[in-house]
Amino acid sequence: xxxxxxxxxxxxxxxxxxxxxxxxxxxxxxxxxxxxxxxxxxxxxxxxxxxxxxxxxxxxxxxxxxxxxxxxxxxxxxxxxxxxxxxxxxxxxxxxxxxxxxxxxxxxxxxxxxxxxxxxxxxxxxxxxxxxxxxxxxxxxxxxxxxxxxxxxxxxxxxxxxxxxxxxxxxxxxxxxxxxxxxxxxxxxxxxxxxxxxxxxxx
Amino acid sequence: xxxxxxxxxxxxxxxxxxxxxxxxxxxxxxxxxxxxxxxxxxxxxxxxxxxxxxxxxxxxxxxxxxxxxxxxxxxxxxxxxxxxxxxxxxxxxxxxxxxxxxxxxxxxxxxxxxxxxxxxxxxxxxxxxxxxxxxxxxxxxxxxxxxxxxxxxxxxxxxxxxxxxxxxxxxxxxxxxxxxxxxxxxxxxxxxxxxxxxxxxxxxxxxxxxxx
Numbered sequence: 543x544x545x546x547x548x549x550x551x552x553x554x555x556x557x558x559x560x561x562x563x564x565x566x567x568x569x570x571x572x573x574x575x576x577x578x579x580x581x582x583x584x585x586x587x588x589x590x591x592x593x594x595x596x597x598x599x600x601x602x603x604x605x606x607x608x609x610x611x612x613x614x615x616x617x618x619x620x621x622x623x624x625x626x627x628x629x630x631x632x633x634x635x636x637x638x639x640x641x642x643x644x645x646x647x648x649x650x651x652x653x654x655x656x657x658x659x660x661x662x663x664x665x666x667x668x669x670x671x672x673x674x675x676x677x678x679x680x681x682x683x684x685x686x687x688x689x690x691x692x693x694x695x696x697x698x699x700x701x702x703x704x705x706x707x708x709x710x711x712x713x714x715x716x717x718x719x720x721x722x723x724x725x726x727x728x729x730x731x732x733x734x735x736x737x738x739x740x741x742x743x744x745x
Numbered sequence: 746x747x748x749x750x751x752x753x754x755x756x757x758x759x760x761x762x763x764x765x766x767x768x769x770x771x772x773x774x775x776x777x778x779x780x781x782x783x784x785x786x787x788x789x790x791x792x793x794x795x796x797x798x799x800x801x802x803x804x805x806x807x808x809x810x811x812x813x814x815x816x817x818x819x820x821x822x823x824x825x826x827x828x829x830x831x832x833x834x835x836x837x838x839x840x841x842x843x844x845x846x847x848x849x850x851x852x853x854x855x856x857x858x859x860x861x862x863x864x865x866x867x868x869x870x871x872x873x874x875x876x877x878x879x880x881x882x883x884x885x886x887x888x889x890x891x892x893x894x895x896x897x898x899x900x901x902x903x904x905x906x907x908x909x910x911x912x913x914x915x916x917x918x919x920x921x922x923x924x925x926x927x928x929x930x931x932x933x934x935x936x937x938x939x940x941x942x943x944x945x946x947x948x949x950x951x952x953x954x955x956x957x
Contacts, residue, residue, distance in 0.1 A: 549778045556786030584755055653756040660767065670759075688756075701767050705760040713752040725759060 569689050577651045577684040578733065585654030588708030589721060590729040596620075597732070604641065607730070608674060611640035615668050618645045618678055620734065627664035636665060642672035642726075646706075649684035649731070650691045655707040656731060657691065659700035666702060670710075675726045677706075678734040750799035750856040784832045789867045793828045795857040802851035802861055808844055817841065824851035828864040831871070839877035842868035900940065907934045 543551070582592040597603035600621050604614065615630070616623030621643055630636040644663060646656035656677050663669050685691055696703045710725030721727075748757045766772035785791050803809045803823030814822040819830040819838060827845060830838040842865050851861040872878050878886075892898050910918065911934070919926040 545778075546776060549776050549782050552778070552782035553785060556782060556791075558785070558788075558791055587755065588758065655756055655760070666767070697762060698764070701763070701765045703762045703764075705756065707756045707758050707760070709758070711758050713748070713754065719752065719754065723758075 566689070569687055571686065575651065575686055577649075577686060578681050580651040580686075581649050581654055581684050581731075583654075584650075584652060585708060585729075585731060588654055589711070589719075590654060590708035590731060593730060593732040596734040604676075608641050611674070613639050614641045614643065615639045615672065616643045617662060617664055617668065618643055619737070620645075620678060627668050630665045630668060633665065633667040634671070636667040636671040639668060639672040641674045641676060642668045643676045643678070644669065645678040645734075645736075646731075647683060647696070648691060648694050649679045649681075650686075650688055650705070651684050652687040653705070653707055655688075655691070655705040657694060657696055657703060658706055659696050659703040661696070661700060669704070669706070670725045672726055674728045675706075675709075675730070677729065677731045679731050680736045681733045682735065746856050747797050747799050750797075750801040750854070780833055787832070790828065790832060790864060792859050793825065793832075793861075793864065795859055796825050796829070797857055799856060801854045801856065805850045805854045806845075807848065807850070808846060812844070817844070824861045824865065825859070828859075828861060828868060831868055835871075835875065835877060839872050840882075842866075842872060843882075900938075903938060907938075910934050 578594070582594075585592055604611065604621075613625055614623035615625040615627060615636070617627050623641075623643060625639065630639075644658060646658055646662065648657040649655070650657075656679055658669060658677075660666055669675060691705070706729070709721060709727055709729045710723045711719040711721045712723035713719045748754050763772065781794060784794060800823070802825050803814070806824050809823040817823070817826050817830075819826050819841065821829045824845065827841045830841055845862070845865045847862050847866060849862040852859070852863070855861060892902050910931075918931065923931070925931060
């Protein structure tokens with residue numbers, strides 16, 4: 543028997559007796575919740591930033607915010623940029639990207655997280671190797687908490703799905719979050735409703 | 746859950762979910778057993794496998810907070826280390842279950858609800874059953890048990906110790922028997938015990954403060 547079979551057989555033999563799963567309580571707030579406000583506050587805690595309206599001139603907005611950015615990779619129809627994710631089929635090449643622009647299908651107010659997968663990224667590394675990331679999010683697609691979020695079909699359908707919550711950081715050093723760690727330096731979410739002709743996902 | 750119990754932040758920055766390999770590639774899952782599948786069969790001790798490594802039990806533990814991680818001499822330290830390490834090597838880690846006050850704070854904060862302090866106690870029983878406690882410790886425990894369960898005896902022992910510390914020469918205090926004193930000074934004895942102070946300052950009948 544291989545080690546693999548030995549381990550798995552051991553696990554089967556040693557299973558503790560099963561018991562009924564508990565009922566899952568409702569975790570929603572009883573008071574009406576301002577999801578946009580809560581999302582913004584939660585993301586701020588993780589050093590991410592929210593822009594509440596789509597900028598009138600997006601080009602200008604990017605130039606002001608990232609004056610040194612040369613390579614802008616856009617995975618959204620709202621803005622062309624000068625590169626598309628498909629340019630980075632060799633995954634490590636994405637490290638030359640200054641700013642990545644992508645749309646998230648879901649925001650979580652409780653944690654300030656946005657959901658992303660290979661469908662949005664197309665090439666996953668554009669979300670990690672870029673210097674900065676801008677994420678478009680339809681405020682109508684914000685849910686209250688993580689329990690709601692895990693109802694999203696991405697978690698079943700996609701090979702890789704990610705809850706991204708603020709710029710990269712590591713908390714292993716003296717209980718303090720150190721920025722940046724191993725991903726983007728800044729993360730900006732823009733509340734930007736989807737265009738009419740785009741299908742809106744129902745959670 | 747990890748981040749909330751470890752750092753107190755709402756979520757980790759990147760929370761990844763891998764369901765299958767990315768198209769055209771393979772995904773490998775490596776199983777590392779190291780005695781865990783056998784621990785699964787231990788009726789009392791399998792719940793320690795639920796640990797998500799957040800370290801909340803360590804951060805709340807009065808023993809860990811004063812002694813630090815290295816003092817456990819093991820890979821996993823703190824309360825969770827106490828109940829995990831003996832499953833790897835019962836002889837080597839036979840003393841770990843005794844570095845606890847059994848106050849239950851670890852169990853109280855554990856986000857995956859491992860009954861840590863109950864398991865620590867159960868491990869002590871195992872060590873006794875399997876004769877893993879050495880004779881010196883065992884006899885010391887028996888004496889300590891007698892002294893601590895009898896207030897008069899306890900106070901007498903305290904007074905004797907205090908009085909002797911004041912008069913004994915240094916070489917007698919820092920003898921071979923004093924393992925603590927091998928590397929550091931023992932603390933200065935207090936001028937009076939709390940018990941003495943309490944008798945002096947509070948009247949027995951009302952518990953009210955009286956003027957000395």
